[in-house]
Amino acid sequence: MEKCEDLEWVEAQKIIITTDLAAATKRHLKFLKAVHDNGKLYNGCILERAVFRYNYCWLPLLAKYTSQSKISEWRLVVPLDCEWIWHCHRLNPVSCLTTNENLVHQYVKTTTYQIYATTFICDHVYVRYMSDCKELFGIILDPCGVVISSVEGSCKKETEALWNATYPEEPYELDFDDCFSNDTQNRLVGSLSTKYDLVSAVERQSSFYYQVSRSFMKDDIFLEGAVERYKGFLHMIRRNIETKSNNFCVPTYDIDLMWHTHQLHPLSYCNDTMCLLGNVLDHDDTDSDRTKGHKLDSGFSKTTKQWNKIFLSRYWRAGAMYMPPVQSQKRCIEPSQLFEIMSMEVIFLESSYMSHDHLGWIYNDMKFGFI
Numbered sequence: 001m002e003k004c005e006d007l008e009w010v011e012a013q014k015i016i017i018t019t020d021l022a023a024a025t026k027r028h029l030k031f032l033k034a035v036h037d038n039g040k041l042y043n044g045c046i047l048e049r050a051v052f053r054y055n056y057c058w059l060p061l062l063a064k065y066t067s068q069s070k071i072s073e074w075r076l077v078v079p080l081d082c083e084w085i086w087h088c089h090r091l092n093p094v095s096c097l098t099t100n101e102n103l104v105h106q107y108v109k110t111t112t113y114q115i116y117a118t119t120f121i122c123d124h125v126y127v128r129y130m131s132d133c134k135e136l137f138g139i140i141l142d143p144c145g146v147v148i149s150s151v152e153g154s155c156k157k158e159t160e161a162l163w164n165a166t167y168p169e170e171p172y173e174l175d176f177d178d179c180f181s182n183d184t185q186n187r188l189v190g191s192l193s194t195k196y197d198l199v200s201a202v203e204r205q206s207s208f209y210y211q212v213s214r215s216f217m218k219d220d221i222f223l224e225g226a227v228e229r230y231k232g233f234l235h236m237i238r239r240n241i242e243t244k245s246n247n248f249c250v251p252t253y254d255i256d257l258m259w260h261t262h263q264l265h266p267l268s269y270c271n272d273t274m275c276l277l278g279n280v281l282d283h284d285d286t287d288s289d290r291t292k293g294h295k296l297d298s299g300f301s302k303t304t305k306q307w308n309k310i311f312l313s314r315y316w317r318a319g320a321m322y323m324p325p326v327q328s329q330k331r332c333i334e335p336s337q338l339f340e341i342m343s344m345e346v347i348f349l350e351s352s353y354m355s356h357d358h359l360g361w362i363y364n365d366m367k368f369g370f371i
Helices: 004-013 021-038 044-071 080-090 101-110 128-137 157-166 183-188 198-205 208-212 220-242 253-263 266-277 295-311 344-353 356-365
Strands: 094-096
Touching: 004 220, 004 295, 021 080, 021 208, 021 220, 021 253, 044 080, 044 128, 044 157, 044 198, 080 128, 080 198, 128 266, 208 253, 220 253, 220 266, 220 295, 253 266
Parallel strands: none
Antiparallel strands: none
């Protein structure tokens, strides 16, 4: 007879996720590194300019292109600055609880995963990003099959031509050394846009790459384990809903990376979490206080105990835990040079789940990178 925890884990791994999270996460990390290397999209006038271009240029262009994409043989390449704001917008999918059956009807018609269309009825969720799209453009703007990331090396010629024809006074590529407004901003500023505070959303996401930038995060075996653990995390939330528990589940960073990647595909995320949980799973990134006894600290302790009880395995994972910010007096240490504080015992415990390259990367990342 199988043990209870084995059955729980097997049940968790049956959860259907309609995005290839391992492959999508590699692209996700590549993009976050590009934003980090750019260094100018986290605050200041460049961020404000990027928010303007996202609201008044990129989203309207994407909406127009999406409605015509059935006859197009090429995909849009999103500018880096607009992609960063779009990224942060999608990471806060739920704004409040209310009735919005029309939104779900639009989702059911739009999603490519029609097999799940009849398995849920949404009567009390209001989806932040998706509702903004619906309100502003009448359709849900999803990247799948329509958009290519700015860091994928694809030809931008067609996109740039379309952008220039639509916004002749606004360059396709943002000049990161010149953040002054121009006639385009004066001409378009009266157009409708989301009321969501995108600057604050960016500020909340600006430190995430620091936590997930270690080189082994891209290892296939590490990512495979992260996907499995993300399914375990979702299964635990499902059990909380079934038992009417109000436990606040806090992910480790390998799980959170999968969670973020999943949300970057809004139709898939909405579909998958609705089918599993009956609601779109909220991602609350507004609380960053890790003081002992506060919400995140107590939530993580409860999550750890619940995970251990359900699966009889440790929740803690080497390389996936929170790292306090580290700075030298001269400059910030590069994320790839951060010292991972972990014992040799923990590394060898984890080794059965890691490739040889993965272990080598951990040893390399355990060296300080002060210059």
